Amino acid sequence: MIYTKDLRKEFIVRTKAGRFRRARKTVAAVDGVSLTIERGEMVGYLGPNGAGKSTTLKMLTGVLTPSSGEVKVCGLTPVPQRIKLAKRIGVVFGQRSALWWDLPLGDSFELLRHIYRVPPAEHAARLLRCRDLLELDEFMQTPVRQLSLGQRMRGELTAALLHGPEILFLDEPTIGLDVVSKQAVREFLAELGERGDTTIVLTTHDLADIERLCRRIVVIDHGHVVHDGTIEALHARYGSRRRVIADLNEPLPHRIDVPGAELESDTGLRLVFSLDGANSVGPLVSKLASSGLLRDLTIAEPEIEDVIARLYQSDARVPQPSPAT
Amino acid sequence: MAETLRVYLKLIAAQGRAQASYRTSFWLDLAGSTVVVGADLLTVLVIFSRVPTLAGFAIKETLILFGLALTSFSLADLIVGNIEKIRIYVRMGSLDTVMIRPLSVLAQLLCADVGFRRAGRIVYAAAVLVVATGYAGIDWTPERVAMVVIAPIAGAAFFCGFFVATSTVAFWWIESGEIANSLTYGGRDFTSYPITVYSGWFRKIFAFGLGFAFVAYYPGLLLLGKQDPLGGPSWLGWLSPLVSAAVLGLAAFIWRFGVRHYRSTGS
Numbered sequence: 392m393i394y395t396k397d398l399r400k401e402f403i404v405r406t407k408a409g410r411f412r413r414a415r416k417t418v419a420a421v422d423g424v425s426l427t428i429e430r431g432e433m434v435g436y437l438g439p440n441g442a443g444k445s446t447t448l449k450m451l452t453g454v455l456t457p458s459s460g461e462v463k464v465c466g467l468t469p470v471p472q473r474i475k476l477a478k479r480i481g482v483v484f485g486q487r488s489a490l491w492w493d494l495p496l497g498d499s500f501e502l503l504r505h506i507y508r509v510p511p512a513e514h515a516a517r518l519l520r521c522r523d524l525l526e527l528d529e530f531m532q533t534p535v536r537q538l539s540l541g542q543r544m545r546g547e548l549t550a551a552l553l554h555g556p557e558i559l560f561l562d563e564p565t566i567g568l569d570v571v572s573k574q575a576v577r578e579f580l581a582e583l584g585e586r587g588d589t590t591i592v593l594t595t596h597d598l599a600d601i602e603r604l605c606r607r608i609v610v611i612d613h614g615h616v617v618h619d620g621t622i623e624a625l626h627a628r629y630g631s632r633r634r635v636i637a638d639l640n641e642p643l644p645h646r647i648d649v650p651g652a653e654l655e656s657d658t659g660l661r662l663v664f665s666l667d668g669a670n671s672v673g674p675l676v677s678k679l680a681s682s683g684l685l686r687d688l689t690i691a692e693p694e695i696e697d698v699i700a701r702l703y704q705s706d707a708r709v710p711q712p713s714p715a716t
Numbered sequence: 717m718a719e720t721l722r723v724y725l726k727l728i729a730a731q732g733r734a735q736a737s738y739r740t741s742f743w744l745d746l747a748g749s750t751v752v753v754g755a756d757l758l759t760v761l762v763i764f765s766r767v768p769t770l771a772g773f774a775i776k777e778t779l780i781l782f783g784l785a786l787t788s789f790s791l792a793d794l795i796v797g798n799i800e801k802i803r804i805y806v807r808m809g810s811l812d813t814v815m816i817r818p819l820s821v822l823a824q825l826l827c828a829d830v831g832f833r834r835a836g837r838i839v840y841a842a843a844v845l846v847v848a849t850g851y852a853g854i855d856w857t858p859e860r861v862a863m864v865v866i867a868p869i870a871g872a873a874f875f876c877g878f879f880v881a882t883s884t885v886a887f888w889w890i891e892s893g894e895i896a897n898s899l900t901y902g903g904r905d906f907t908s909y910p911i912t913v914y915s916g917w918f919r920k921i922f923a924f925g926l927g928f929a930f931v932a933y934y935p936g937l938l939l940l941g942k943q944d945p946l947g948g949p950s951w952l953g954w955l956s957p958l959v960s961a962a963v964l965g966l967a968a969f970i971w972r973f974g975v976r977h978y979r980s981t982g983s
Contacts, residue, residue, distance in 0.1 A: 445980075446980075474818045474819070475818070488813070492734070493734035493738075506723055
């Protein structure tokens with residue numbers, strides 16, 4: 392569905408050097424990205440600000456011409472075959488509206504039907520679904536400029552889907568949304584992804600988006616892919632640890648020793664163990680249970696935020712040779 | 717093809733509805749655009765109130781050139797005048813949303829802001845041309861009738877190409893400012909007068925290098941049945957559609973090249 396090999400995009404940045412002179416510097420925003428995404432996958436594309444996420448997305452959608460490397464989307468080369476490709480993909484730029492600013496939201500949908508030449512019945516069916524799931528009805532007749540951000544984003548999502556795209560690209564779809572709107576957008580995307588006929592690629596800063604939606608995450612930093620795989624693989628790679636928190640009725644008479652589990656803290660009535668991501672919590676839990684003093688037990692999954700933060704801070708310039716799925 | 721045209725008509729209609737949602741501003745602009753162009757004509761009249769002829773051209777002859785240039789320019793301005801806004805699109809990165817649609821980028825931009833507000837200028841320009849031809853007492857032959865129809869259309873095509881080509885600068889040079897405007901408005905003012913007014917390299921560059929002599933000057937001579945003071949043959953007027961076609965072709969090429977250099981903005 393999507394294939395890139397050594398994709399690069401360079402920009403020339405001019406900086407001030409003296410009163411009239413400017414120095415030119417070439418900066419690679421995307422520096423050798425190779426990705427293969429299959430039909431029906433939901434991929435989260437993650438990275439700090441300026442890592443090259445949006446630039447990659449714009450090369451995949453035919454907005455930007457790559458400086459070098461190969462790129463195929465739906466078997467097409469995005470820039471030369473932009474118009475053909477546009478009919479088969481949907482794009483939402485979270486920061487930019489693709490709707491008609493001064494017209495009622497419904498008018499935008501009607502115009503899009505003509506632009507993409509969607510048969511009226513198909514259009515009506517898709518629109519009905521979106522109106523239902525995203526609750527558009529109360530603001531269909533409101534000019535787009537008067538919509539709240541959350542309402543507008545639901546409109547943008549609908550607009551990107553009315554022609555039944557094979558791939559949906561979302562560039563920060565939940566940016567700036569309140570909790571309720573975020574939830575609505577996420578639920579909608581999750582439902583769309585589960586049906587399996589739409590490939591979804593989304594960039595985001597919101598890790599909750601990723602955890603809720605994506606089986607696979609690609610992390611990019613300084614234009615390089617630093618991780619490509621499942622969230623579990625990411626945890627394994629960066630040594631994330633799960634915690635087992637045991638609350639007891641009274642202090643244990645003797646220490647519990649289970650290989651791989653490390654006692655992090657002990658306040659008498661509360662024990663906190665940490666385990667390597669690879670180890671099972673089974674033996675530890677059964678030992679605790681058999682002591683007969685266990686009142687409550689919590690297993691805390693590793694926080695993805697911690698992992699990502701560590702990833703951004705570590706030297707990310709070493710590209711990862713193969714996807715660790 | 718017909719289907720594509722219908723899509724663009726829908727887009728234009730949508731744009732019309734959007735503009736109509738700012739009603740007062742629309743009528744003010746429409747009125748304003750008519751007043752502003754009136755000033756150009758006044759300049760010509762003032763000049764001729766001081767001198768009987770201008771570089772071999774009488775007022776009635778100059779008005780023909782003025783009318784042809786104005787009609788051509790106004791038509792072009794109505795169709796592609798808003799292309800100058802490409803500057804804003806490029807700077808803000810909003811071309812992104814245009815490029816994800818399965819339509820031509822250029823056509824979408826033009827449809828996104830058709831200059832209904834400038835429609836008044838066409839009426840005004842056509843009136844000037846009609847009055848000028850009456851005043852000049854043209855001896856109407858079939859070929860002159862054909863020329864008076866062809867020249868404004870070819871001239872409009874010329875200006876369209878020129879507008880598009882110069883606005884493309886924005887793709888490379890985001891702070892291009894008014895450079896495109898100074899070239900197009902400068903070009904219009906250049907063609908409004910006989911090229912014999914200008915001299916030396918300036919005339920060579922604008923009249924022949926950029927082709928502005930073929931917008932109004934040569935077609936005008938043909939209409940007037942006037943000998944070219946520079947000694948050119950009278951059939952040069954008929955080259956104007958060819959020159960326009962060449963300019964359009966070149967503009968399309970430059971535009972395509974420019975779009976490939978679009979850099980977008982960070983987000």
